[in-house]
Amino acid sequence: MLSSSLMQSPLRALDPRARLAVAAGLIISAFLVTSLPAVVVLLAATLLVGVIGRVHGKLLKLLKIFGPMVAVAFILWATMSSYSLIYRNAAFGVSFELGAFMALRLLILISVPFIFIATTTPSEVVSALESLKLPRSAIFLLSLALRHISSVSYEYQAIKEAQTSRGLELDRGFLLKRIRDYIPVIIPLLVKSIEMADRISLAMELKLFNLKSSRSRFFHHRLETIDYVVIASTISALAAILAIRWLAGGV
Amino acid sequence: MKPGEVTAVIGKSGSGKTTLAYCLSGIIPHRIHASISGEVRVNGIDILSSSFTEVVKNVNVVLEDYESQIFGLTVEEDIVFGLENLNIPNLEIRERLECVLELFNLRDRQHALISELSGGLKQRLAIASVVALKPKFLILDNPTSNLDWPGVKGLSKAIAELKRHGCGIVLFLRKLKGLENVVDKLFLLEEGVLKPGALHTFSTLPSSRVSSSGGGRLSPIIKVEDVWFRYDGPWVLKSVTLEVCRGEVLAVMGRNGSGKTTLMKLLNGLLKPTKGEVLIDGKSTRRTSSAEVARIVGLAFQDPSKHLFAETVWDEVSFGCRNLGLPLENAERALQLLELTSLRDKPVYKLSMGEKVRTVIASALALNPQVLILDEPTTGQDESVLRELASIIGEAKRLGKSIVVVTHDSEFALAVADRVAVLVDGRVRCIGEAESVLLNEQILEEAGLEPPLAEYSCREVQTSCCQAA
Structure with a gap:
């Protein structure tokens, strides 16, 4: 589900740097806003970006998976915020507003990276980060990690199918049984992942990759007017949030 | 090795082909340390003492595990990755990209995701990406293992083109079929010893068909009724209807990407049909758990190396x-049937390819299923493993099991199968007696299947005539 989708969409038509700006803007905003209505608006904006990226179907599946985690966050923040070491709520007792605020913020923090990864290929990430003059070794490491999400997921699927076809049932029974049942899948996956790392390093050398030598860049991206508009709008929105926060003491 | 010359090295699994390929490409001793004596010189370069980067610029290799060499998310990205590393101008990258897309017939897949490609297409891509780097010498380790017949013919054309451009090529193969016309020199590798060989040293598999009891059609154990299936994109299977009868051997054949493996996963209950029904012993797979299905249908996956996870043969x-x-006696019986008892405590990673194939089949048979599905067991196997496989299938059939075998190998299908089902683009093109399907040129052409050897065809026709008489 996390592998990049190449489905054409208005979001994919943007330069990867513009997409990166939108994603970074939404994440920073999620940390800057402090009121429930503001976080609701931010979540609506995130979902809108998902719809524009045509990944809303996958996003809904992801939210189903993370639903229980969000629910737990809601309950804990609503009932136990007064015990937090870092967050002090003025009132003691139950605060559903705080619970909802934190749960929605968590949803935004889960959804935004997902939308970015699902609409941006590893080579686009590399290209976007290279143009920002970030260290090449760090960029390459990140792109390799992103690229191999799909390889690991393929290995996981193969192991799961092989074990299931020999009668292993993974999604039945109590939590402890389920965890135990996953051991014959997880251990081979770890072994295979280590083997994969070895093979990748050899394969990279066979493709003449050398971190110290310069490389051509075939997939060039040029910022178009629409990209400038999107980046400028994101920066303006962030500036507005900061200004309101500074002037009015909260958004 | 000379520029523009193609050398083929034929050997069984475990004969030392991959080790020799590693020596020629410098992987041994530069990346895999080994005790080595003698000298390897390619194009004047001493492979053993030059740096690995220097070696790779002159001699490149497509490994047997070609998937590990694929880097890009799409076909285009993968080819371009290596070219970018050469730090050549974009115009030249574009020219080389166009050239290999054409040469390996990947033009219409240029923007396809790697995860959507079949094994054969990935193998073609891995070769294309290395060819784009224009090495002076190219080593291909088992390059036809996952290719269907049109893929093998396409590779033969590509090799002829590379020869014309002066590229020296060494092919490490288990069988030469389909590449005879481009090979200049042939060697046989037997237990690590290289000997000159001659072209046309094939032999056909003996028929291991066991006649079904009763003669006529038996009752079906699996029924596939108007099944349609898709993952996220287009339909992979379209209106597939077929039956697997008790005690028969059914071969399922078709080109890379025709939907064979998907069909096998539906027969095993790993996938549920999007439309239609798969009935196993009368029960729909939609309403049966995978554990229940596993008791009736055993599945031995393609590529045993990727599907062995335990420490020892017995654990597996x-x-x-x-x-x-x-009862563990079932596993004991499976070990005996597959002649693995002496290897019981052997670590699985130390097994030869033939032993791995037998272990994968034994682990499926240990559940004592009524149906045994073998997904492309012949892929990349040499003749001795094929003979072993044919005899295992005969033995399983004698025990009353139904066997479904997916294969590209027409001779193997003729040797073991009672009936053959041919898939073309997700549909069943035809299903019938093995001879009537596999000796029909029109079907072979349409489904992109390898024609059986001429002598084989004659033998089968004679056998059919004798039976008719």
């Missing part, structure tokens, strides 16, 4: 029995 073979609470 007995996994299913321990999991389903079945």
Whole structure:
């Protein structure tokens, strides 16, 4: 589900740097806003970006998976915020507003990276980060990690199918049984992942990759007017949030 | 090795082909340390003492595990990755990209995701990406293992083109079929010893068909009724209807990407049909758990190296029995049937390819299923493993099991199958007696299947005539 989708969409038509700006803007905003209505608006904006990226179907599946985690966050923040070491709520007792605020913020923090990864290929990430003059070794490491999400997921699927076809049932029974049942899948996956790392390093050398030598860049991206508009709008929105926060003491 | 010359090295699995390929490409001793004596010189370069980067610029290799060499997310990205590393101008990258897309017939897949490609297409891509780097010498380790017949013919054309451009090529193969016309020199590698060989040294598999009891059609154990299936994109299977009868051997054949493996996963209950029904012993797979299906249908996956996970042969073979609470005697019997008893405590990573194939089949048979599905067991196997496989299938059939075998190998299908089902683009093109399907040129052409050897065809026709008489 996390592998990049190449489905054409208005979001994919943007330069990867513009997409990166939108994603970074939404994440920073999620940390800057402090009121429930503001976080609701931010979540609506995130979902809108998902719809524009045509990944809303996958996003809904992801939210189903993370639903229980969000629910737990809601309950804990609503009932136990007064015990937090870092967050002090003025009132003691139950605060559903705080619970909802934190749960929605968590949803935004889960959804935004997902939308970015699902609409941006590893080579686009590399290209976007290279143009920002970030260290090449760090960029390459990140792109390799992103690229191999799909390889690991393929290995996981193969192991799961092989074990299931020999009668292993993974999604039945109590939590402890389920965890135990996953051991014959997880251990081979770890072994295979280590083997994969070895093979990748050899394969990279066979493709003449050398971190110290310069490389051509075939997939060039040029910022178009629409990209400038999107980046400028994101920066303006962030500036507005900061200004309101500074002037009015909260958004 | 000379520029523009193609050398083929033929050998069984375990004969030392990959080790020799590693020596020629410098992987041994530069990346895999080994005790080595003698000298390897390619194009004047001493492979053993030059730096690995220097070697790779002159001699490149497509490994047997070609998937590990694929880097890009799409076909285009993968080809371009290596070219970018050469730090050449974009115009030249564009020219080389266009050239290999054309040469390896990947033009219409240029923007396809790697995860959507079949094994054969990935193998073609891995070769294309290395060819784009224009090495002076190219080593291909088992390059036809996952290719269907049109893929093999396409590779033969590409090799002829590379020869014309002066590229020296060494092919490490288990069988030469389809590449005879481009090979200049042939060697046989037997237990690590290289000997000159001659072209046309093939032999056909003996028929291991066991006649079904009763003669006529038996009752079906699996029924596939108007099944349609898709993952996220287009339909992979379209209106597939077929039956697997008790005690028969059914071969399922078709080109890379025709939907064979998907069909096998539907027969095994790993996938549920999007439309239609798969009935196993009368029960729909939609309403049956995978554990229940596993008791009736055993599946031995393609590429045993990727599907062995336990420490020892015994741990691997007995996994299913321990999991389903079945008596361990079943696993013991499977070990005996597959002649693995002496290897019981051997670590699986130390097994030869033939032993791995037998272990994968034994772990499926240990559940004592009524149906055994073998997904492309012939892929990349040499003749001795094929003979072993044919005899295992005959033995399983004698025990009353139904066997479904997916294969590209027409001779193997003729040797073992009672009936053959041919898939073309997700549809069943035809299903019938093995001879009537596999000796029909029109079907072979349409489904992109390898024609059986001429002598084989004659033998089968004679056998059919004798039976008719």
